Amino acid sequence: QKEVEQNSGPLSVPEGAIASLNCTYSDRGSQSFFWYRQYSGKSPELIMFIYSNGDKEDGRFTAQLNKASQYVSLLIRDSQPSDSATYLCAPATGANNLFFGTGTRLTVIP
């Protein structure tokens, strides 16, 4: 049974702070990891993906992957109110399937 667990929310951070979103997964065969952002009532939007251990930075977003610990995280620097959304972690399997966590709801307080 493949499982994806994300830190329980909701998570609230003040504007300008760093938001840290965590995810653990059970399938050691997962090679690719995706972070999606979903605004209320909208479909998910791909914001980052990471394949290799270590950090990957894209603008204000940094994804961190540790395959040995089966852990992936997303850091959002200089958080903005527009970052308020649910963030979904999704490891991929060899069959193109993504397994979504239940998501962490982030609120950035102005």
Add this chain to the structure above:
Amino acid sequence: GAVVSQHPSWVICKSGTSVKIECRSLDFQATTMFWYRQFPKQSLMLMATSNEGSKATYEQGVEKDKFLINHASLTLSTLTVTSAHPEDSSFYICSAVQGVHEQYFGPGTRLTVT
């Protein structure tokens, strides 16, 4: 790039009727598309995998005769909800795969069955 559209964006239908939802990849070809369903305050639930030119693969518990999927071309997949009932009311979202694993989602279709 990587734009996926869905049509319609919302639909209301009467119980017992059928509804077709289209999913198109606008600027890339997608051999594989996925159909998800999402109920309020719940996570995405994968319904089926749609592969161009072959039969769809359904997840456990999803009735293939009720949710008909056709992936007739590399840019179009359709989901038909047959004999819809109020419990089928949900947010239906498709995604298309570009590259190895990157899934790009359509904007979703909100179905209400009365």
